[in-house]
Structure formats: C-alpha cells, structure tokens
Amino acid sequence: MANSITIKTLQELDSLRRAGKTLSAVVKDIKRSLKIGMTTRMVDELADRLMREKGAVPAFKGYRGFPGSACVSVNNEVVHGIPGDRIIKEGDIVSVDVGIVLDGFYSDTAFSVGMGKVDAKLKKLLEVTEEALRLGIAQARVDNHLSDISHAVQKFVEGQHFSVVRDFVGHGIGRKLHEDPEIPNFGPPHQGPVLKEGMVLAIEPMVNLGTWQTKVLEDGWTVVTADGKHSAHFEHTVAVTEKGPEILTQ
Ligand code: MG
Numbered sequence: 108m109a110n111s112i113t114i115k116t117l118q119e120l121d122s123l124r125r126a127g128k129t130l131s132a133v134v135k136d137i138k139r140s141l142k143i144g145m146t147t148r149m150v151d152e153l154a155d156r157l158m159r160e161k162g163a164v165p166a167f168k169g170y171r172g173f174p175g176s177a178c179v180s181v182n183n184e185v186v187h188g189i190p191g192d193r194i195i196k197e198g199d200i201v202s203v204d205v206g207i208v209l210d211g212f213y214s215d216t217a218f219s220v221g222m223g224k225v226d227a228k229l230k231k232l233l234e235v236t237e238e239a240l241r242l243g244i245a246q247a248r249v250d251n252h253l254s255d256i257s258h259a260v261q262k263f264v265e266g267q268h269f270s271v272v273r274d275f276v277g278h279g280i281g282r283k284l285h286e287d288p289e290i291p292n293f294g295p296p297h298q299g300p301v302l303k304e305g306m307v308l309a310i311e312p313m314v315n316l317g318t319w320q321t322k323v324l325e326d327g328w329t330v331v332t333a334d335g336k337h338s339a340h341f342e343h344t345v346a347v348t349e350k351g352p353e354i355l356t357q
Pocket of ligand 1: 215216277278309311342
C-alpha cells in the first residue's frame, strides 16, 4: 500500500489548489444558506447548484450509486446520509460532506454545525471534532509517519471523553476521489508510510458522543452510531509541503 501513495507534481498541486478553492467557496455558500426548516434534499440541491455554477462536477453523485451531490447526516447519523425529506430542526447537528471534481482533480471537505440553540454537550462535540481535525492536520508534515495524524486525533478526542469512529477513515485524494493511503483516526504513533512532499490527504475525523461503534442502515449508505447518540464530522483536503501542511479546502 505504502508505495502506491501518489506524489503530486507542482502542476497537479496547482490543479488541486484550484479544486480546493472552488469547493471551499461552495461550502461558504452552503453554510450561509443552511437554515432550520430546510429538508436535507434542499441542502443537496443547493450544493449541487453551487458546484455546477462554479464549473465543477459533484464527485459523490452516482459514486457507487450514491444519489446525492452532498452527504447530509443529522444527529446520530455519522456520515453518508442520503438527502431526502427529513426536515432540519432547532438543536440538530447537521454534517455536510461535499466533493467535487474540477478539470480532473478531486477535492473533499466536510463540516458539522449546530442549528439554532444546541445542547452544551453537542457544542462541545462540535468543538472537539473540529479541533481534532486541526491537530491531525498539524501532523501532516514531511518525515512524519501517517499514523502520527491518526494518533493525534485519537489522543485528543479520547482525552475529551468522546470516541473516534473506526469503521470509516480518511484517504488520499487527487486524480481519484479515494486514493491510497487509508487514514484512520486512531492508532499508535510513528507507524505506516513516511509522509512526503506532494502527498495530498483527505483527513476526516468522525467523533461520537458515546460508543465508537457504528452500523449502516438498510438504505445501504447511512452510517449511524450504534448507541443512537450524536456524531460530528469535519474534513479537509490537505497537501503535505516542505513549508508544512497546506489546507486546500479553506
Ligand atoms: Mg472524504
């Protein structure tokens, strides 16, 4: 696996920067428009329109048969929520995961947000998950090992008495949506491949209030927590550079 991690050329990195910038503009617009009372399908339709307006193609639509352009996961839904008739309510946590392909290059990002007045424990869950992403990204440095990212996420999250999802992981990204390596959000430090300049990684902690265990609903996509408690998800596409981690989707 390790030797199949692609190293991007400078030209490829520039294309990935453009894709990342485009996707972050999409996210900014989604965040501005996301409101209580919307259905998750409306969020998807908005995301789809914004991507296409910016000249990008939704990367998730039709991916292994996924019907949406965004994954919209609410409360106990961890990831891969299928957009539909569910109405977003006050106090919900909504996780939106979006990916595009622009001129042959992929970008992938996700955020979670509390709608209106949100329980203090859920606010904490959101803060911890976003901070875990930041700490994971900080480890995406030349000469670090891949699992330094994983370990930083797990150590922080568990120190805050939350749990990290094990069944779904981050991934390399570039000319494909999912490239090697897999990037778990747990594990011991200093393991796995050594990070090199030009690697591009989608780092995406999924953090649960309760147990880390998950299950997939009968729709074949929606991942929910096994105990029904809330979950949050943040993701960025990050390039490993000599100057340090470069977040392409912010
Ligand atoms: Mg991803």
